Amino acid sequence: MKEHRVWVEKYRPEKLSEIVGQNSVIDRLQKFVENQSLPHLLFAGPPGNGKTTAALCVAKELFGEKWRQNFLELNASDERGIDTVRTRVKDYARTRPVGKFSYKIIYLDESDALTSEAQQALRRTMEMYSDTCRFILACNYSSKIIEPIQSRCAVFRFKRLAEEDIGRVLKKIAREEEIKLKDDGIEAIIYVSEGDLRRAINILQASSALEEEISEDVVYQVSATASPGEVKDMINLALNNDFEEARGKLMELLVNQGLAGDDILQQMHREIFDLDIPDPVKVKLIDRLGELDFRLVEGANERIQLEAALAYLSRLGNRMSS
Structure with missing residues (x-):
């Protein structure tokens, strides 16, 4: 046993x-x-x-x-x-x-x-x-x-652990516990843990209790984190002037998945650096997200602030396309 x-x-x-x-x-x-x-x-x-x-x-x-x-x-x-x-x-x-x-x-x-x-x-x-x-x-x-x-x-x-170090520890535990850990599951745990090995191990244990085979979908479900792809799609929709579709994605994350507004904002911050947009635009986005984060900390309504972020993205998208 x-x-x-x-x-x-x-x-x-x-x-x-x-x-x-x-x-x-x-x-x-x-x-x-x-x-x-x-x-x-x-x-x-x-x-x-x-x-x-x-x-x-x-x-x-x-x-x-x-x-x-x-x-x-x-x-x-x-x-x-x-x-x-x-x-x-x-x-x-x-x-x-x-x-x-x-x-x-x-x-x-x-x-x-x-x-x-x-x-x-x-x-x-x-x-x-x-x-x-x-x-x-x-x-x-x-x-x-x-x-x-x-x-x-x-x-x-003590520095943050490298991805390969966390991956090596996760694979070792998976072998000893005889659980199936897929490659995309490892990548998802590394993404969610952000260099925190303790959190990574806890997510692995929680995921193993939910499913026999651990994939990225299981990890995001257990950790109450949005998939990076979903957040990036929402940002790109807003930048491409499809505000209503982007807002629908936001409601999916807030209501159906039950994510907190500040968590979504932090993930938007992480994904902005990988967007295919000019650096000056990234600077403006980071500056605006910092302002919105401060408002959330001060008690502002998270839904209104996140919709304001999408509106700002749409305005930037309009300027880039014109």
Whole structure:
């Protein structure tokens, strides 16, 4: 009987060398582990690219079987106030490690969510207990971490994973789970995940629960994402002055497929770069989409704003044809 586990956890690498797509980062981390000398670390980069996995692998390779007793993981977005730093973090940092180890590790995920006051308290804690504890801070935006903390850490920047890296992992999981993953299904997962391996694996698992053979149609259905071809057709119809047909496509995406307006706008943004139109026109389109995105964030009606986008496309199409 197959294990009914979340595949992200089931296929999480156990060693640094197994992490894909971050070779320069992993090489530096392995040297720290080999020397048993670990400074405070700051992991920065987009979600789903191996920051948490790298922290867990460092702990496992440093502490072996006792890694759980010497590793504390906290999500700073849940416990982001100064009281958390003054109590839970400080209490753990001041205790001696279990076993014959020089220090233990505190991993603060999403540390860019910590308030400024909490970061100031954390800076002092990192100073006071550096003999018994090392901190690994993970964040999406390193600019949100105060300079005194950044200067105390070795900074590692995780990049978005390449398409071939994600494809290789998906094929490996498909083989081990004995599921049929078509080539267009892989391309669709890569398109939807946008370099986020965690999201890609979750989409693969959800798709496998829906159909035995995973194609692009299944992926777009599971991920609640419009097909790139549908979005591109809608844009081209508007540019070719067929506004009513383009509006019909938009209603299909909004009503029948139940997509959110901001998701459609983001996909329009992605598809514009592949359109066969002059660059100055692309510049105008990107500028207008940025304005519409701001309006949606401020609470404007998504249907009206998206129809306004199509109307603007039709006007541009008229100018190009005249």
